Structures are given as structure tokens and as C-alpha cells.
Amino acid sequence: MRYLRIWGRLAIMSFMVQAESFISSFGYLLGKLTRIGFFLFFLFSIFKHTDALVGYTLPEIALFFLTFNIVDILAQLFFRGIYGIRSLIREGDFDYFLIQPTNVLFRVVFHTVDFLDVVTMIPVFFITGYILRQIPGGISAVRLLEYGLLILNGMIIAFAIHIVVAGLAVLTQELENTIWIYRDLMTLGRFPSDIYDAPMRGILTFIVPVAVMVSFPAKAFLGKLDKVWLVQAFTMAMTSLVLSLQFWRFATRRYTSVSS
Amino acid sequence: MEGVSLIELDDEQLRSRSWREGLSRRASFLMERFRALVVLVSFYYFWSALLKHRTTFVGYDRNQMITYVLGMNILRSLVFATRTEEIAGEINHGRLSGYLLKPVNFMLYTLFRDLSEKSINLVSAIIEVFGLILIFHVQLQWPQNAQTWLLFLASAVGATWLYFILSFMTGCWGFWTSESWGPRFLLELFLEFTAGAFFPLDVLPQLAQQIIKSFPSPYLVFFPLQIFLGKLNSTQIINGFLMQGFWIMAISGVARLVWIKGMRNYGAVGS
Numbered sequence: 001m002r003y004l005r006i007w008g009r010l011a012i013m014s015f016m017v018q019a020e021s022f023i024s025s026f027g028y029l030l031g032k033l034t035r036i037g038f039f040l041f042f043l044f045s046i047f048k049h050t051d052a053l054v055g056y057t058l059p060e061i062a063l064f065f066l067t068f069n070i071v072d073i074l075a076q077l078f079f080r081g082i083y084g085i086r087s088l089i090r091e092g093d094f095d096y097f098l099i100q101p102t103n104v105l106f107r108v109v110f111h112t113v114d115f116l117d118v119v120t121m122i123p124v125f126f127i128t129g130y131i132l133r134q135i136p137g138g139i140s141a142v143r144l145l146e147y148g149l150l151i152l153n154g155m156i157i158a159f160a161i162h163i164v165v166a167g168l169a170v171l172t173q174e175l176e177n178t179i180w181i182y183r184d185l186m187t188l189g190r191f192p193s194d195i196y197d198a199p200m201r202g203i204l205t206f207i208v209p210v211a212v213m214v215s216f217p218a219k220a221f222l223g224k225l226d227k228v229w230l231v232q233a234f235t236m237a238m239t240s241l242v243l244s245l246q247f248w249r250f251a252t253r254r255y256t257s258v259s260s
Numbered sequence: 261m262e263g264v265s266l267i268e269l270d271d272e273q274l275r276s277r278s279w280r281e282g283l284s285r286r287a288s289f290l291m292e293r294f295r296a297l298v299v300l301v302s303f304y305y306f307w308s309a310l311l312k313h314r315t316t317f318v319g320y321d322r323n324q325m326i327t328y329v330l331g332m333n334i335l336r337s338l339v340f341a342t343r344t345e346e347i348a349g350e351i352n353h354g355r356l357s358g359y360l361l362k363p364v365n366f367m368l369y370t371l372f373r374d375l376s377e378k379s380i381n382l383v384s385a386i387i388e389v390f391g392l393i394l395i396f397h398v399q400l401q402w403p404q405n406a407q408t409w410l411l412f413l414a415s416a417v418g419a420t421w422l423y424f425i426l427s428f429m430t431g432c433w434g435f436w437t438s439e440s441w442g443p444r445f446l447l448e449l450f451l452e453f454t455a456g457a458f459f460p461l462d463v464l465p466q467l468a469q470q471i472i473k474s475f476p477s478p479y480l481v482f483f484p485l486q487i488f489l490g491k492l493n494s495t496q497i498i499n500g501f502l503m504q505g506f507w508i509m510a511i512s513g514v515a516r517l518v519w520i521k522g523m524r525n526y527g528a529v530g531s
Contacts, residue, residue: 027442031449038453045464046310049318054309180291184298191302195309 003106011113014080018115029116033123036069039190040127054194059134060222061192066128067218068189070151073124075158077117081109082162082179085169094170095257105248108166109159135222146220146230153237154213160240167244167251173258189214212236292341293384300333300388303458304396318462324489327401328460330389331488335481336457337385338416339423340448341378344370347431348440357528367428367519374424403488411497415484418504422511423480426451429515435522456482476507 018025043065047058056064081088085108088094097107132139165179185208193201193211204211212233219225307329311322320328347370350356359366392398403409430447433440452458454477461469461482472478483500486492492500 021439021442023437024439024442027439027444027446029442031442031446034446034449034453038449041468042459042463045468048465049463050310050314177288177291181294184291184295187298188302191306191309195305197305200305 003102006102006106007110007113010110011115014113015115025116029119032116032120036120036124039065054192056192056194056222059131060218062131063128063135063221064192064215064218065190066124066131067151068186068214069124070121070128071154071158071189071213071217072183072186073117073121074151074155075162077114077121078155079109079159079162080114080117081107081111082166084112085166086173089169089173089258094255104252105163105166105245109162132221137223143221143223146225147217150217150220150230150233153233154217156237156241157209157213160237160244163241163244163248167247170248170251170255186210186214192218209236209240289380289384292381293388296333296336296381296385297388299336299458300329300392303329303332304392318460319491320460320462323399323401325460326398327489328485330392330398330400331485332457332481333389334382334385335416335419335484336452337381338378339419339455339480340452340457341374341381342424342427343373343377344424344427344431345441345444347428348434348438348444351432351434351522351526352438352529354528356526370428370431371424378420401489404490408487408490412484412488415479415487415501415504418501418508419480419484422476422504422508423451425508425511425515426476429511429518432515432518432522435518435525451477451480454478455480456485460485476504476511479504479507 040062043058043061046053047061051057053061085094088097088108088111093111094104094108097104097111100107132144137143161182162179165182168178188196188204189210193204193215196204201211216225216229216233220230304326307317307325308322311317311320311325315321317325347356350359356366359369393400403412430440430444433443454461454472454475456478457480461472461478464472479500483504487497487500
């Protein structure tokens with residue numbers, strides 16, 4: 001509860017910062033919405049000339065794209081603080097976090113909340129709701145539960161990746177750019193993992209688990225995901241979370257301060 | 261070289277200085293190339309999957325579509341690579357005054373700074389494309405004759421100039437606001453999508469194509485690649501060049517006005 005209150009305070013502060021530069025924020029917001037709109041329009045246009053892509057219909061392909069957006073935007077919304085970790089370390093804020101009576105990782109991850117993503121999420125949720133109704137079989141409680149749990153699972157993996165990036169930045173005072181490698185790789189999840197050949201699919205499932213984070217929830221909703229994969233996905237998320245937290249502890253133990 | 265002023269540098273020295281400057285920002289350069297590679301790989305697989313069980317899609321066979329995707333990567337690197345986003349910061353922080361006091365044409369200076377950025381990205385994009393050709397054993401559709409090559413190169417030069425003026429003009433927003441980043445992000449996204457920098461514009465419905473073709477953006481990527489693939493007849497090529505020329509002149513005129521108005525507004529804050 002205390003942490004929820006702190007998060008609320010941090011979120012309000014972030015909102016005030018963004019509201020100060022209204023024109024820029026508005027431009028970014030419109031840009032984000034335009035990107036989603038253009039991609040949906042592209043998919044819609046493609047399906048004017050074909051009935052299916054790797055066996056999926058238009059609503060199904062749109063579901064993959066929207067699921068990618070949900071996971072990606074939620075991760076940006078909640079874990080935005082990682083993007084500025086280098087400056088936190090360089091300017092001494094990280095040292096300040098270390099002496100505060102709160103969890104350091106919590107302070108680092110949540111010290112910024114991107115409110116533009118809150119606004120971006122609203123149309124994405126509405127369109128996803130509409131698309132889910134278009135899928136044959138409709139919305140069943142079990143499918144929806146599996147879909148929701150796997151999105152949460154994807155968020156846990158995203159959180160683990162963000163922790164590793166933060167740990168690398170603490171260890172090296174550099175490499176904060178690693179987060180952009182993750183963001184770029186995430187875009188491979190815009191399309192179903194079935195479009196990739198076997199080696200690439202393997203990489204996207206086991207090495208950079210974009211497919212687990214994005215394709216698995218959509219496939220589960222479509223009833224095309226084996227239960228074995230469901231278990232495997234949850235195991236992967238838990239393992240990556242535990243390992244990333246261990247790495248974070250390892251990195252912070254070796255931190256000797258660089259700025260204060 | 262660091263102690264040498266801009267006045268003492270000729271164009272070649274300026275370009276080589278910018279090259280070294282560009283390479284010194286290795287992290288952001290590598291990130292940019294990595295992003296381009298991811299876009300390239302994802303669209304390669306997307307179109308390969310779509311064309312797996314069919315011979316053509318909206319008039320493109322597999323080789324043509326893959327050529328478009330790879331050509332798109334090269335043209336994106338040439339046309340869209342820019343450092344004009346720095347102009348707004350230079351205006352906002354008063355660094356522009358430093359350039360104005362020297363006998364240097366600021367627009368030409370930014371052009372050469374951009375050319376260095378473009379050439380580094382272009383070399384990298386060509387290496388990436390040849391790497392992918394080797395890895396995926398891709399067959400490209402090359403132009404049939406030297407004339408097509410020349411027309412393609414001319415349209416690519418026009419596209420590069422057109423985008424440079426557009427982005428220079430958006431950099432000048434810094435004269436009126438310190439918040440030009442957001443609108444610039446929006447404009448760049450719009451231009452990339454409507455330029456055909458992600459997919460050929462032919463896949464869009466007719467009405468959307470007609471609307472998009474009334475903007476300058478299709479002449480940035482789509483038009484040069486249509487020439488490269490030999491998809492245009494001589495009338496369409498002439499019309500395309502006329503339109504590209506029209507947009508270059510029109511936007512150059514507007515950019516000049518924006519620069520003059522901006523200079524009147526410039527208060528050298530921060531210098």
C-alpha cells in the first residue's frame with residue numbers, strides 16, 4: 001500500500017513534467033497513435049488482396065499486432081524509469097535512492113511514468129475488444145483468462161529484461177542503450193511468429209522471447225497454443241524474473257558510486 | 261582539428277570532420293543501424309510469408325518485392341538519415357549565433373553535416389543488404405539498362421534534397437518553440453509511412469494512394485524504387501520528376517521564408 005502511494009506521487013510528478021511541455025507531448029502522443037493507425041490500415045489494405053497470411057485471417061493478424069502494442073505500451077508505461085538510469089547514476093540520484101527507506105529497484109523502475117502511454121492504451125484496448133469479438137468462437141471466459149495471464153506473463157519477462165538492463169547500467173555506468181535493442185527486437189513481434197523460419201522462430205522463443213511475450217497470448221486466445229507451451233511460458237517468466245533479480249543484487253553489491 | 265574554426269575548413273574537410281564526429285557517436289549510430297536491420301528482417305519475412313504460395317502480390321513477384329524491401333533499407337539510410345534535429349537545439353541554446361558570426365552559410369553547413377551522416381548510413385546499409393543477400397540467397401531484380409540506373413540515381417538525389425529541405429524547415433521550428441521534438445516525431449512518422457519506406461504504396465486502396473500522392477512524401481522512396489524496378493513508363497517517369505521538382509521548389513521557397521521569418525524572431529537566448 002505504501003509503495004502504491006509512492007507510485008501515485010511519482011506518477012503525478014511525471015504528469016506535471018509532461019504537462020509543462022504540452023506541444024511536444026501532444027506531438028508524441030499523436031505520433032504514437034498515428035503509428036498504430038497506419039499499421040492497422042496497412043494490415044487492412046493487405047487483406048484486400050488476400051484472405052489469409054500464414055493461415056491467419058485479418059482479425060487474427062490484427063490481434064497479434066494489438067497484443068504486441070499492449071505488451072509494449074504497458075512495459076513503457078510502468079518501466080519507463082529504466083530508460084534514464086544512466087543519468088540517475090551520473091547525476092547522483094541513484095546514490096540518493098540507495099539511502100531512501102524504499103526498495104532501490106522500485107525507485108529506479110518507477111521514478112518515471114509515461115502518461116502518453118496511458119492515453120495511447122485507451123484506443124488500443126477499445127480496438128482489441130472489437131477485434132476479439134470478430135474472431136470466430138467469440139469471447140469465452142477461459143480463452144480470455146489465458147490471454148490475460150499470458151499478457152501478464154509477457155510483462156513479467158519484459159520486467160526481467162528491464163532489470164537486467166538496469167543491472168548492466170549500474171555495473172558499467174554505460175550500456176543503457178541496451179534497452180533500445182530490446183525495444184527494436186520487440187517489433188519483430190508485430191507479426192505472428194509463424195511468418196519466421198524455424199531458426200528465427202527458435203531465437204524468438206528461447207533466446208529473445210518476443211514470441212512468448214506477444215505471439216503466445218494471441219495464439220492462446222485463438223485456441224492455437226498447446227498447453228505444454230502455456231506451462232513453458234510461465235516457467236520461462238518465473239526463471240527470468242528470479243535470474244534478473246539475482247543479477248540486480250550482484251550489480252548493486254558491486255556499485256561504488258560514481259558521482260556524489 | 262578540434263581547435264580549427266569552421267572558416268578554415270573546405271567542404272571536404274568539413275565532411276571528413278563530420279564523418280569522424282558521426283563515428284564517435286558509435287552507440288547511437290549502431291542503434292540506428294540495428295533498428296534499420298530489424299525493420300528490414302521483419303519485412304523480409306513478412307513478404308516472404310505472403311508470397312510463399314503465390315506468384316505475385318499487387319503486381320510484385322517475389323524478387324521484385326524483396327528488391328523493394330532491400331532497396332527501401334538503402335534509400336531510408338540515404339534519404340532519412342539526418343542531423344537537422346540538432347538545429348532546433350542550436351537555436352534554443354543560442355549556439356546558432358556562433359555560426360552566424362562566421363562567414364559560413366548555415367544551410368550549406370547543415371547540408372554537409374547531413375551528407376556525412378547519410379554517407380555513413382548508406383555504406384552501412386549497403387553492407388547490411390549484401391549480408392542479407394548472402395544469408396538468405398536472395399535474388400534481386402536489377403535495372404535492365406544504364407539509363408534506368410541514371411534515372412534512379414537522379415530521383416534518389418532529388419529525394420535526398422527534398423527530405424533535407426523538409427527536415428531543415430522543421431528544424432527551424434526552434435525559432436518559435438523549444439518543444440519541436442514531438443511535432444517532429446509526428447511529421448517523420450507520417451513521412452516515412454506515406455513515402456513507402458515500410459511497404460510499397462500500391463498495396464493501399466486506390467483512394468488512399470491518390471491522397472498520399474498529393475503529398476511530397478511518395479517522391480522520397482516509392483518513386484525512386486518504382487524506377488529501379490522498371491515499373492514506370494516514360495510518361496510516368498517524366499511526370500514523377502516534374503512533381504518531385506515542383507515539391508523541391510515549393511518547399512525550398514517555404515523553407516526560405518521560414519528561415520527569414522525565424523531570423524527576425526531569433527533572440528540568441530542562451531548564447
